[in-house]
Amino acid sequence: MKLLDVRQLHLQFQEVNDQVLSNISFSIDQGERLLLLGPSGCGKSTLTYGINGIYPRELDGTMTGDIQFRGNSVASYAPGEMSQHVGVVFQDPESQFCMITVEDEIAFGLENIHTPVERISSRIDHVLQLVGLEGARQRSIQTLSGGQKQKLALACVLAMEPELLILDEPTANLDPIATRDFIQTIQALQEEKGFALLVIEHQLDGWVSFIERGVMMNRSGELVYDGPIRDWMNRHKSALQCQGISMPAVTQLAMEKEWLDQCSHFPLTVSDVITGWRGSKEQITFPPEPRGSHSTSTILQLSSISWMKRKSRIISDVSLKIRKGEFIAMVGENGSGKTSLSRVMAGLQKPTKGNISFLGKPLSSWKEIDVRKHIGYVFQNPEHQLITDTVYEEIAFSLRVQGIEEYKVDQQVREVLDICQLNGMEERHPYTLSQGQKRRLSVASMIVDHQELLILDEPTFGQDAQSTEQLMTLLAQRQEKGATIVMVTHDMELVDKYADRVLVINKGEVVADGHPHKLWCDDGLARWQLNYPVRIQLQQQVEREGLYVSS
CATH class of the missing domain: 3.40.50.300 (P-loop containing nucleotide triphosphate hydrolases)
Incomplete structure:
Protein backbone atom coordinates (compact mmCIF):
# COMPACT_ATOMS: atom_id res chain seq x y z
CA MET A 1 0.00 0.00 0.00
CA PRO A 248 21.66 23.96 -8.50
CA ALA A 249 24.05 26.93 -8.60
CA VAL A 250 27.03 24.71 -9.39
CA THR A 251 25.14 23.16 -12.33
CA GLN A 252 24.39 26.61 -13.74
CA LEU A 253 28.03 27.62 -13.34
CA ALA A 254 29.28 24.44 -15.01
CA MET A 255 26.99 25.09 -17.98
CA GLU A 256 28.04 28.75 -18.28
CA LYS A 257 31.76 27.85 -18.12
CA GLU A 258 31.34 24.83 -20.46
CA TRP A 259 32.68 22.38 -17.89
CA LEU A 260 30.12 19.63 -18.52
CA ASP A 261 32.40 17.65 -20.85
CA GLN A 262 34.93 17.24 -18.03
CA CYS A 263 32.35 15.71 -15.67
CA SER A 264 31.74 11.94 -15.67
CA HIS A 265 28.03 12.57 -15.03
CA PHE A 266 25.75 15.60 -14.99
CA PRO A 267 26.92 17.70 -12.01
CA LEU A 268 24.51 18.63 -9.22
CA THR A 269 27.06 19.27 -6.45
CA VAL A 270 30.50 20.83 -6.03
CA SER A 271 31.89 17.31 -5.48
CA ASP A 272 30.57 16.22 -8.90
CA VAL A 273 32.56 18.99 -10.61
CA ILE A 274 35.72 18.39 -8.56
CA THR A 275 35.61 14.67 -9.35
CA GLY A 276 35.47 15.46 -13.07
CA TRP A 277 38.42 17.86 -12.84
CA ARG A 278 40.65 15.38 -11.00
CA GLY A 279 41.08 13.35 -14.18
CA SER A 280 41.43 16.38 -16.45
CA LYS A 281 44.79 17.64 -17.78
CA GLU A 282 43.38 21.13 -18.21
CA GLN A 283 44.11 23.70 -15.53
CA ILE A 284 41.20 25.65 -14.14
CA THR A 285 41.25 29.42 -13.73
CA PHE A 286 38.84 31.79 -12.00
CA PRO A 287 39.40 35.26 -13.45
CA PRO A 288 37.92 38.02 -11.27
CA GLU A 289 34.59 39.39 -12.45
CA PRO A 290 34.76 43.21 -12.87
CA ARG A 291 32.26 45.59 -11.30
CA GLY A 292 31.35 49.04 -12.55
CA SER A 293 32.23 52.14 -10.55
CA HIS A 294 29.58 54.35 -8.94
CA SER A 295 29.12 58.00 -8.07
CA THR A 296 30.69 59.57 -4.99
CA SER A 297 27.52 61.61 -4.42
CA THR A 298 25.72 60.66 -1.17
CA ILE A 299 21.99 59.99 -1.48
CA LEU A 300 21.32 58.71 2.07
CA GLN A 301 23.39 59.19 5.21
CA LEU A 302 22.93 57.55 8.61
CA SER A 303 24.76 59.09 11.56
CA SER A 304 25.06 57.12 14.83
CA ILE A 305 21.68 55.42 14.35
CA SER A 306 20.31 53.23 17.15
CA TRP A 307 16.86 51.70 17.58
CA MET A 308 15.33 50.11 20.66
CA LYS A 309 12.31 47.83 20.80
CA ARG A 310 10.82 46.75 24.13
CA LYS A 311 14.03 47.81 25.91
CA SER A 312 16.11 45.63 23.56
CA ARG A 313 18.71 47.27 21.32
CA ILE A 314 18.02 46.12 17.73
CA ILE A 315 20.22 48.62 15.85
CA SER A 316 23.38 49.84 17.54
CA ASP A 317 25.29 53.01 16.55
CA VAL A 318 25.23 52.55 12.77
CA SER A 319 26.83 55.21 10.56
CA LEU A 320 26.67 54.79 6.78
CA LYS A 321 26.86 56.74 3.55
CA ILE A 322 24.79 55.30 0.69
CA ARG A 323 26.07 56.66 -2.61
CA LYS A 324 24.06 57.28 -5.74
CA GLY A 325 24.01 54.38 -8.17
CA GLU A 326 25.29 51.70 -5.77
CA PHE A 327 23.91 48.16 -5.68
CA ILE A 328 24.19 47.21 -2.02
CA ALA A 329 23.49 43.75 -0.61
CA MET A 330 22.69 43.60 3.10
CA VAL A 331 23.48 40.17 4.57
CA GLY A 332 23.71 38.51 7.98
CA GLU A 333 22.22 35.81 10.12
CA ASN A 334 18.52 35.56 10.97
CA GLY A 335 17.58 38.12 13.62
CA SER A 336 20.71 40.22 13.10
CA GLY A 337 18.71 43.40 12.41
CA LYS A 338 18.79 43.57 8.59
CA THR A 339 15.06 44.17 8.16
CA SER A 340 14.97 46.69 11.01
CA LEU A 341 17.88 48.65 9.53
CA SER A 342 16.27 48.63 6.08
CA ARG A 343 13.03 50.03 7.53
CA VAL A 344 14.95 52.79 9.31
CA MET A 345 16.71 53.63 6.02
CA ALA A 346 13.35 53.90 4.27
CA GLY A 347 11.87 56.18 6.92
CA LEU A 348 9.30 53.56 7.93
CA GLN A 349 10.75 53.31 11.41
CA LYS A 350 12.04 56.31 13.36
CA PRO A 351 15.38 55.66 15.07
CA THR A 352 15.63 55.94 18.84
CA LYS A 353 18.87 57.87 18.45
CA GLY A 354 20.86 59.45 15.62
CA ASN A 355 20.10 61.31 12.41
CA ILE A 356 19.23 60.40 8.83
CA SER A 357 19.53 62.71 5.84
CA PHE A 358 18.17 62.04 2.37
CA LEU A 359 19.32 64.13 -0.61
CA GLY A 360 20.99 66.52 1.83
CA LYS A 361 17.88 67.16 3.98
CA PRO A 362 16.92 65.57 7.33
CA LEU A 363 14.60 62.68 6.52
CA SER A 364 12.32 63.74 9.37
CA SER A 365 11.63 67.04 7.59
CA TRP A 366 10.23 65.33 4.48
CA LYS A 367 6.49 64.92 4.03
CA GLU A 368 5.48 61.26 3.85
CA ILE A 369 3.99 61.59 0.36
CA ASP A 370 7.23 63.15 -0.91
CA VAL A 371 9.42 60.48 0.69
CA ARG A 372 7.46 57.75 -1.09
CA LYS A 373 8.03 59.48 -4.43
CA HIS A 374 11.77 59.09 -3.93
CA ILE A 375 12.18 55.95 -1.78
CA GLY A 376 10.52 52.65 -2.66
CA TYR A 377 10.32 49.78 -0.16
CA VAL A 378 9.37 46.12 -0.65
CA PHE A 379 8.44 44.33 2.57
CA GLN A 380 9.66 40.85 3.49
CA ASN A 381 6.02 39.77 3.75
CA PRO A 382 4.22 41.10 0.65
CA GLU A 383 0.84 40.99 2.40
CA HIS A 384 2.01 43.80 4.68
CA GLN A 385 1.76 46.25 1.79
CA LEU A 386 -1.31 45.05 -0.11
CA ILE A 387 -4.19 47.52 0.29
CA THR A 388 -6.58 47.24 -2.70
CA ASP A 389 -8.97 44.65 -4.14
CA THR A 390 -7.34 43.94 -7.51
CA VAL A 391 -3.86 43.51 -8.91
CA TYR A 392 -4.37 46.42 -11.32
CA GLU A 393 -5.54 48.80 -8.60
CA GLU A 394 -2.63 47.79 -6.36
CA ILE A 395 -0.09 48.88 -8.96
CA ALA A 396 -2.04 51.98 -9.96
CA PHE A 397 -2.63 53.20 -6.40
CA SER A 398 0.49 55.32 -5.87
CA LEU A 399 0.25 56.83 -9.36
CA ARG A 400 -3.32 57.96 -8.74
CA VAL A 401 -2.37 59.47 -5.37
CA GLN A 402 0.05 61.69 -7.30
CA GLY A 403 -2.74 62.83 -9.62
CA ILE A 404 -1.20 61.37 -12.79
CA GLU A 405 -3.50 61.35 -15.81
CA GLU A 406 -5.43 58.10 -16.20
CA TYR A 407 -4.08 57.21 -19.64
CA LYS A 408 -0.52 57.52 -18.28
CA VAL A 409 -1.48 55.44 -15.25
CA ASP A 410 -2.80 52.70 -17.51
CA GLN A 411 0.31 52.83 -19.69
CA GLN A 412 2.67 52.48 -16.74
CA VAL A 413 0.61 49.76 -15.06
CA ARG A 414 0.48 47.67 -18.27
CA GLU A 415 4.24 48.01 -18.67
CA VAL A 416 4.92 46.82 -15.12
CA LEU A 417 2.38 43.97 -15.37
CA ASP A 418 4.37 42.65 -18.31
CA ILE A 419 7.74 43.07 -16.61
CA CYS A 420 6.56 41.25 -13.46
CA GLN A 421 4.72 38.43 -15.28
CA LEU A 422 1.30 39.43 -13.94
CA ASN A 423 -0.50 39.73 -17.26
CA GLY A 424 -3.98 38.21 -17.16
CA MET A 425 -4.24 38.69 -13.39
CA GLU A 426 -5.33 42.32 -13.45
CA GLU A 427 -8.76 41.64 -11.89
CA ARG A 428 -7.59 39.02 -9.39
CA HIS A 429 -7.72 39.87 -5.69
CA PRO A 430 -4.13 40.09 -4.41
CA TYR A 431 -4.82 37.58 -1.62
CA THR A 432 -5.81 34.89 -4.16
CA LEU A 433 -2.34 34.94 -5.72
CA SER A 434 0.38 32.44 -4.92
CA GLN A 435 3.12 33.59 -2.56
CA GLY A 436 5.51 34.08 -5.48
CA GLN A 437 2.91 36.11 -7.40
CA LYS A 438 2.25 38.27 -4.30
CA ARG A 439 5.96 38.95 -4.10
CA ARG A 440 6.05 40.05 -7.75
CA LEU A 441 3.01 42.27 -7.14
CA SER A 442 4.70 43.94 -4.17
CA VAL A 443 7.73 44.65 -6.35
CA ALA A 444 5.52 45.88 -9.20
CA SER A 445 3.65 48.33 -6.95
CA MET A 446 6.98 49.78 -5.85
CA ILE A 447 8.94 50.05 -9.11
CA VAL A 448 6.08 51.72 -11.00
CA ASP A 449 7.08 55.06 -9.43
CA HIS A 450 10.71 55.07 -10.67
CA GLN A 451 12.14 56.15 -7.30
CA GLU A 452 15.82 57.06 -6.93
CA LEU A 453 16.33 54.73 -3.94
CA LEU A 454 14.88 51.21 -3.92
CA ILE A 455 15.06 49.16 -0.72
CA LEU A 456 13.98 45.54 -1.02
CA ASP A 457 13.69 42.99 1.78
CA GLU A 458 14.22 39.48 0.33
CA PRO A 459 12.64 40.33 -3.07
CA THR A 460 13.42 36.91 -4.62
CA PHE A 461 11.75 34.90 -1.84
CA GLY A 462 9.26 32.46 -3.41
CA GLN A 463 10.38 33.21 -6.97
CA ASP A 464 11.29 30.64 -9.59
CA ALA A 465 14.53 30.93 -11.55
CA GLN A 466 13.00 32.84 -14.46
CA SER A 467 11.18 35.35 -12.24
CA THR A 468 14.31 35.88 -10.15
CA GLU A 469 16.42 36.52 -13.24
CA GLN A 470 13.88 38.97 -14.68
CA LEU A 471 13.59 40.83 -11.38
CA MET A 472 17.35 41.09 -10.92
CA THR A 473 17.80 42.19 -14.53
CA LEU A 474 15.19 44.88 -13.95
CA LEU A 475 17.00 46.10 -10.82
CA ALA A 476 20.32 46.10 -12.67
CA GLN A 477 18.75 48.20 -15.44
CA ARG A 478 17.37 50.64 -12.89
CA GLN A 479 20.86 50.90 -11.40
CA GLU A 480 22.34 51.65 -14.84
CA LYS A 481 19.87 54.54 -15.11
CA GLY A 482 21.10 56.00 -11.82
CA ALA A 483 18.90 54.35 -9.19
CA THR A 484 20.42 53.17 -5.92
CA ILE A 485 19.52 49.63 -4.85
CA VAL A 486 19.67 48.27 -1.29
CA MET A 487 18.66 44.61 -1.12
CA VAL A 488 18.38 42.41 1.96
CA THR A 489 19.13 38.84 0.88
CA HIS A 490 20.41 35.45 1.98
CA ASP A 491 21.24 34.44 -1.60
CA MET A 492 25.01 34.67 -1.89
CA GLU A 493 24.86 33.87 -5.61
CA LEU A 494 22.92 37.12 -6.16
CA VAL A 495 25.40 39.01 -3.99
CA ASP A 496 28.29 37.66 -6.08
CA LYS A 497 26.62 38.45 -9.40
CA TYR A 498 24.99 41.84 -8.81
CA ALA A 499 26.26 43.69 -5.74
CA ASP A 500 29.11 46.19 -5.84
CA ARG A 501 29.01 46.65 -2.06
CA VAL A 502 28.10 44.35 0.83
CA LEU A 503 26.99 45.32 4.33
CA VAL A 504 27.31 42.49 6.86
CA ILE A 505 24.97 43.01 9.82
CA ASN A 506 25.61 41.24 13.12
CA LYS A 507 23.72 41.94 16.35
CA GLY A 508 22.52 45.27 15.00
CA GLU A 509 25.95 46.49 13.96
CA VAL A 510 27.66 46.83 10.57
CA VAL A 511 30.65 44.51 11.04
CA ALA A 512 31.87 44.51 7.42
CA ASP A 513 31.41 46.98 4.58
CA GLY A 514 33.06 46.65 1.19
CA HIS A 515 33.21 45.03 -2.22
CA PRO A 516 32.03 41.38 -2.47
CA HIS A 517 35.53 40.28 -3.59
CA LYS A 518 36.88 41.61 -0.29
CA LEU A 519 34.30 39.59 1.62
CA TRP A 520 35.14 36.38 -0.28
CA CYS A 521 38.75 36.72 0.92
CA ASP A 522 37.61 36.52 4.54
CA ASP A 523 38.14 32.97 5.77
CA GLY A 524 35.72 33.33 8.68
CA LEU A 525 32.32 34.05 7.13
CA ALA A 526 30.73 31.29 9.21
CA ARG A 527 31.03 33.50 12.31
CA TRP A 528 28.32 35.66 10.72
CA GLN A 529 26.28 32.65 9.51
CA LEU A 530 27.36 33.31 5.92
CA ASN A 531 28.69 30.99 3.24
CA TYR A 532 30.61 31.60 0.01
CA PRO A 533 28.95 31.59 -3.42
CA VAL A 534 29.50 28.37 -5.34
CA ARG A 535 32.09 30.01 -7.61
CA ILE A 536 34.28 30.74 -4.58
CA GLN A 537 33.58 27.33 -3.01
CA LEU A 538 34.87 25.68 -6.18
CA GLN A 539 37.91 27.95 -6.26
CA GLN A 540 38.76 27.13 -2.65
CA GLN A 541 38.39 23.39 -3.28
CA VAL A 542 40.53 23.27 -6.41
CA GLU A 543 43.22 25.33 -4.68
CA ARG A 544 43.30 22.79 -1.83
CA GLU A 545 43.68 19.93 -4.32
CA GLY A 546 46.32 21.62 -6.48
CA LEU A 547 44.07 21.83 -9.54
CA TYR A 548 44.15 25.63 -9.70
CA VAL A 549 46.44 28.08 -11.49
CA SER A 550 45.80 31.75 -10.75
CA SER A 551 44.92 33.81 -13.80
Missing part, protein backbone atom coordinates in the same frame (compact mmCIF):
# COMPACT_ATOMS: atom_id res chain seq x y z
CA LYS A 2 1.26 3.47 -0.90
CA LEU A 3 1.58 5.96 1.94
CA LEU A 4 0.17 8.70 -0.33
CA ASP A 5 -1.55 8.22 -3.68
CA VAL A 6 -2.70 11.22 -5.74
CA ARG A 7 -5.06 10.11 -8.53
CA GLN A 8 -6.06 12.24 -11.53
CA LEU A 9 -6.41 15.39 -9.46
CA HIS A 10 -8.01 18.45 -11.07
CA LEU A 11 -8.58 21.69 -9.16
CA GLN A 12 -10.02 25.04 -10.13
CA PHE A 13 -10.76 28.13 -8.05
CA GLN A 14 -14.14 29.78 -8.50
CA GLU A 15 -12.80 33.09 -9.81
CA VAL A 16 -10.09 31.58 -12.04
CA ASN A 17 -11.09 30.33 -15.49
CA ASP A 18 -8.14 28.02 -16.06
CA GLN A 19 -7.38 24.83 -14.18
CA VAL A 20 -4.88 25.33 -11.34
CA LEU A 21 -4.09 21.62 -11.14
CA SER A 22 -4.64 19.40 -14.17
CA ASN A 23 -4.63 15.59 -14.04
CA ILE A 24 -2.00 15.25 -11.32
CA SER A 25 -1.09 11.64 -10.44
CA PHE A 26 1.84 10.41 -8.36
CA SER A 27 2.48 8.40 -5.21
CA ILE A 28 4.85 8.36 -2.24
CA ASP A 29 6.00 5.24 -0.40
CA GLN A 30 6.63 5.13 3.33
CA GLY A 31 10.02 6.68 4.10
CA GLU A 32 10.50 7.98 0.54
CA ARG A 33 12.01 11.39 -0.28
CA LEU A 34 11.14 13.60 -3.24
CA LEU A 35 11.36 17.16 -4.48
CA LEU A 36 8.27 18.85 -5.95
CA LEU A 37 9.50 21.35 -8.53
CA GLY A 38 7.84 23.88 -10.79
CA PRO A 39 7.54 27.60 -11.60
CA SER A 40 5.94 29.91 -9.04
CA GLY A 41 2.15 29.95 -9.34
CA CYS A 42 1.90 26.49 -10.95
CA GLY A 43 -0.05 25.01 -8.03
CA LYS A 44 2.58 23.34 -5.84
CA SER A 45 1.34 24.90 -2.59
CA THR A 46 -2.26 24.33 -3.65
CA LEU A 47 -1.47 20.64 -4.00
CA THR A 48 -0.29 20.49 -0.38
CA TYR A 49 -3.64 21.91 0.78
CA GLY A 50 -5.28 18.88 -0.81
CA ILE A 51 -2.80 16.42 0.68
CA ASN A 52 -3.31 17.62 4.26
CA GLY A 53 -7.11 17.84 3.94
CA ILE A 54 -7.65 21.61 3.81
CA TYR A 55 -9.03 21.17 0.28
CA PRO A 56 -11.73 20.47 -0.78
CA ARG A 57 -13.24 21.24 2.65
CA GLU A 58 -12.14 24.91 2.56
CA LEU A 59 -11.94 25.26 -1.22
CA ASP A 60 -13.85 28.04 -2.96
CA GLY A 61 -13.93 26.12 -6.22
CA THR A 62 -14.03 22.54 -7.47
CA MET A 63 -11.74 19.55 -7.05
CA THR A 64 -12.06 16.18 -8.77
CA GLY A 65 -9.98 13.03 -8.58
CA ASP A 66 -8.82 11.58 -5.29
CA ILE A 67 -5.99 11.77 -2.76
CA GLN A 68 -5.55 8.70 -0.61
CA PHE A 69 -3.49 8.31 2.55
CA ARG A 70 -2.81 4.72 3.58
CA GLY A 71 -5.61 3.56 1.29
CA ASN A 72 -8.27 5.94 2.63
CA SER A 73 -9.49 9.08 0.90
CA VAL A 74 -8.16 12.22 2.60
CA ALA A 75 -11.67 13.69 2.28
CA SER A 76 -12.97 10.98 4.65
CA TYR A 77 -10.79 12.16 7.55
CA ALA A 78 -12.33 14.42 10.19
CA PRO A 79 -11.31 18.12 10.13
CA GLY A 80 -7.79 18.46 11.53
CA GLU A 81 -7.21 14.71 11.67
CA MET A 82 -4.83 14.66 8.70
CA SER A 83 -2.47 17.05 10.51
CA GLN A 84 -1.59 14.17 12.84
CA HIS A 85 -0.30 12.19 9.86
CA VAL A 86 0.82 14.88 7.39
CA GLY A 87 2.82 17.78 8.81
CA VAL A 88 3.14 20.86 6.61
CA VAL A 89 5.45 23.84 7.05
CA PHE A 90 3.73 26.41 4.87
CA GLN A 91 5.46 28.97 2.68
CA ASP A 92 4.21 31.75 4.95
CA PRO A 93 4.87 30.44 8.49
CA GLU A 94 2.81 33.19 10.13
CA SER A 95 -0.34 31.70 8.57
CA GLN A 96 -0.12 28.65 10.85
CA PHE A 97 0.47 30.37 14.20
CA CYS A 98 -2.37 30.86 16.67
CA MET A 99 -0.70 31.40 20.05
CA ILE A 100 1.40 34.22 21.55
CA THR A 101 4.62 32.58 22.73
CA VAL A 102 6.95 30.01 21.21
CA GLU A 103 6.35 27.33 23.82
CA ASP A 104 2.57 27.78 23.75
CA GLU A 105 2.56 27.42 19.96
CA ILE A 106 4.35 24.06 20.11
CA ALA A 107 2.32 22.91 23.12
CA PHE A 108 -0.96 23.73 21.33
CA GLY A 109 -0.51 20.96 18.77
CA LEU A 110 0.71 18.46 21.36
CA GLU A 111 -2.28 19.11 23.59
CA ASN A 112 -4.65 18.62 20.67
CA ILE A 113 -3.31 15.10 20.09
CA HIS A 114 -3.59 14.34 23.82
CA THR A 115 0.14 14.14 24.56
CA PRO A 116 0.63 13.34 28.28
CA VAL A 117 1.31 16.55 30.20
CA GLU A 118 4.53 15.22 31.70
CA ARG A 119 5.99 14.68 28.20
CA ILE A 120 5.11 18.05 26.66
CA SER A 121 7.87 20.13 28.21
CA SER A 122 10.68 17.76 27.22
CA ARG A 123 9.22 17.45 23.70
CA ILE A 124 9.26 21.25 23.36
CA ASP A 125 12.89 21.44 24.47
CA HIS A 126 13.84 18.67 22.06
CA VAL A 127 12.32 20.19 18.91
CA LEU A 128 13.60 23.69 19.75
CA GLN A 129 17.09 22.23 19.98
CA LEU A 130 16.64 20.46 16.65
CA VAL A 131 15.84 23.73 14.85
CA GLY A 132 18.30 25.95 16.73
CA LEU A 133 15.81 27.96 18.83
CA GLU A 134 16.93 26.73 22.28
CA GLY A 135 16.93 30.19 23.82
CA ALA A 136 13.60 31.33 22.39
CA ARG A 137 11.16 29.19 24.37
CA GLN A 138 9.65 32.11 26.36
CA ARG A 139 9.73 34.65 23.53
CA SER A 140 6.71 36.22 21.88
CA ILE A 141 6.30 34.99 18.31
CA GLN A 142 5.96 38.57 17.11
CA THR A 143 9.52 39.33 18.25
CA LEU A 144 11.01 36.61 16.02
CA SER A 145 12.63 37.36 12.68
CA GLY A 146 11.22 35.85 9.49
CA GLY A 147 13.80 33.08 9.55
CA GLN A 148 13.14 32.30 13.21
CA LYS A 149 9.42 32.01 12.51
CA GLN A 150 10.25 29.51 9.77
CA LYS A 151 12.20 27.45 12.31
CA LEU A 152 9.33 27.64 14.81
CA ALA A 153 6.84 26.39 12.23
CA LEU A 154 9.11 23.40 11.60
CA ALA A 155 9.45 22.74 15.34
CA CYS A 156 5.65 22.69 15.73
CA VAL A 157 5.33 20.10 12.96
CA LEU A 158 8.24 17.93 14.15
CA ALA A 159 6.72 17.80 17.62
CA MET A 160 3.68 16.00 16.12
CA GLU A 161 5.93 13.25 14.69
CA PRO A 162 4.13 13.03 11.31
CA GLU A 163 4.37 10.10 8.87
CA LEU A 164 4.74 12.53 5.96
CA LEU A 165 6.54 15.85 6.30
CA ILE A 166 5.86 18.49 3.63
CA LEU A 167 8.18 21.50 3.51
CA ASP A 168 7.04 24.41 1.32
CA GLU A 169 10.17 26.47 0.55
CA PRO A 170 11.49 25.89 4.07
CA THR A 171 14.85 27.66 3.66
CA ALA A 172 13.67 30.79 1.83
CA ASN A 173 14.04 32.99 4.95
CA LEU A 174 17.11 31.29 6.43
CA ASP A 175 20.66 32.58 6.35
CA PRO A 176 23.23 30.45 4.43
CA ILE A 177 24.65 28.51 7.38
CA ALA A 178 21.19 28.01 8.90
CA THR A 179 20.05 26.69 5.50
CA ARG A 180 22.91 24.20 5.39
CA ASP A 181 22.29 23.12 8.98
CA PHE A 182 18.52 22.89 8.38
CA ILE A 183 18.95 20.56 5.40
CA GLN A 184 21.41 18.41 7.33
CA THR A 185 18.95 18.28 10.25
CA ILE A 186 16.09 17.21 8.00
CA GLN A 187 18.26 14.53 6.39
CA ALA A 188 19.34 13.16 9.78
CA LEU A 189 15.79 13.22 11.16
CA GLN A 190 14.34 11.55 8.09
CA GLU A 191 16.93 8.78 8.22
CA GLU A 192 16.43 8.33 11.98
CA LYS A 193 12.63 8.46 12.17
CA GLY A 194 11.75 7.13 8.72
CA PHE A 195 9.02 9.62 7.81
CA ALA A 196 8.34 10.32 4.15
CA LEU A 197 9.56 13.71 2.94
CA LEU A 198 8.15 16.01 0.26
CA VAL A 199 10.09 19.24 -0.30
CA ILE A 200 8.85 22.12 -2.46
CA GLU A 201 11.83 24.28 -3.40
CA HIS A 202 13.25 26.71 -5.94
CA GLN A 203 16.77 26.57 -4.50
CA LEU A 204 17.93 22.97 -4.94
CA ASP A 205 21.47 23.29 -3.55
CA GLY A 206 21.86 20.97 -0.59
CA TRP A 207 18.68 19.00 -1.21
CA VAL A 208 19.91 17.18 -4.32
CA SER A 209 22.75 15.60 -2.34
CA PHE A 210 20.28 13.19 -0.70
CA ILE A 211 16.96 13.49 -2.59
CA GLU A 212 17.15 11.74 -5.95
CA ARG A 213 13.52 11.71 -7.12
CA GLY A 214 11.79 14.76 -8.55
CA VAL A 215 8.15 15.43 -9.45
CA MET A 216 8.01 18.36 -11.85
CA MET A 217 5.07 20.56 -12.84
CA ASN A 218 4.72 23.09 -15.65
CA ARG A 219 3.05 26.51 -15.69
CA SER A 220 -0.30 24.93 -16.59
CA GLY A 221 -0.39 22.85 -13.40
CA GLU A 222 0.37 19.60 -15.20
CA LEU A 223 2.78 16.88 -14.13
CA VAL A 224 5.52 16.65 -16.76
CA TYR A 225 8.07 14.34 -15.12
CA ASP A 226 8.43 11.89 -12.25
CA GLY A 227 11.83 10.24 -11.84
CA PRO A 228 15.54 10.80 -11.13
CA ILE A 229 16.36 14.53 -10.92
CA ARG A 230 19.80 14.16 -12.48
CA ASP A 231 18.46 12.41 -15.58
CA TRP A 232 15.72 15.00 -16.16
CA MET A 233 18.05 17.97 -15.81
CA ASN A 234 20.62 16.39 -18.11
CA ARG A 235 18.12 15.59 -20.88
CA HIS A 236 15.84 18.63 -20.63
CA LYS A 237 18.06 21.57 -19.67
CA SER A 238 16.45 24.05 -22.03
CA ALA A 239 12.90 23.00 -21.11
CA LEU A 240 13.67 23.50 -17.42
CA GLN A 241 14.96 27.00 -18.06
CA CYS A 242 11.85 27.88 -20.09
CA GLN A 243 9.63 26.71 -17.24
CA GLY A 244 11.65 28.67 -14.68
CA ILE A 245 12.75 25.58 -12.77
CA SER A 246 16.05 26.30 -11.10
CA MET A 247 19.10 24.10 -11.33
